[in-house]
Amino acid sequence: MCHNRFAVKPLPKLIGALSVAILYLNACGSFTGGGDCVDVGRAAVVVTVVDSLTNQTPAVAISVTISSDSGYSEVAQPVVGSNPRRYAGAIERTGNFSIEVSAEGYRTFRKSNVQVGRGGACRTLQSSEVTAKMQVQ
Missing domain, CATH: 2.60.40.1120 (Carboxypeptidase-like, regulatory domain)
Structure with missing residues (x-):
């Protein structure tokens, strides 16, 4: 049985954290210029x-x-x-x-x-x- 000396377990956590950050920035229009940030007539x-x-x-x-x-x-x-x-x-x-x-x-x-x-x-x-x-x- 072959054992890998390098752990790859942190990679899914890193990808998850990056996904959350991208979703947050996108929701406020940082990437798209729109997202959920719209004038609501206040x-x-x-x-x-x-x-x-x-x-x-x-x-x-x-x-x-x-x-x-x-x-x-x-x-x-x-x-x-x-x-x-x-x-x-x-x-x-x-x-x-x-x-x-x-x-x-x-x-x-x-x-x-x-x-x-x-x-x-x-x-x-x-x-x-x-x-x-x-x-x-």
């Missing part, structure tokens, strides 16, 4: 609007405007079924944002320097959440 900014005394959504028309330093601006849309009411906007955008919330009978709420970037292995959008506590005029 809002850069989500604003919850509440009355500062009751913590409930004011029972009046509300307008939420999101704008960026780069000149982008939009009126945020209400998130269906949210209570208290939430507004979302700037889908898949990064940057430095300002928020303005207006509602009849309330002081205008303003917040600036809301930073939104990307993070993680797939550079997923990291949304910023803001609560606008509206004060009665």
Whole structure:
């Protein structure tokens, strides 16, 4: 019986480890430029609007405007079924944002320097959440 002096047992472990590494890199698009790393339509900014005394959504028309330093601006849309009411906007955008919330009978709420970037292995959008506590005029 012939005995091999050199062990080849580590080879399957090495191949397995390399396969896992390749699958991980491929999933995040490092080899293909795509993989599972896709934009999923996340809002850069989500604003919850509440009355500062009751913590409930004011029972009046509300307008939420999101704008960026780069000149982008939009009126945020209400998130269906949210209570208290939430507004979302700037889908898949990064940057430095300002928020303005207006509602009849309330002081205008303003917040600036809301930073939104990307993070993680797939550079997923990291949304910023803001609560606008509206004060009665």
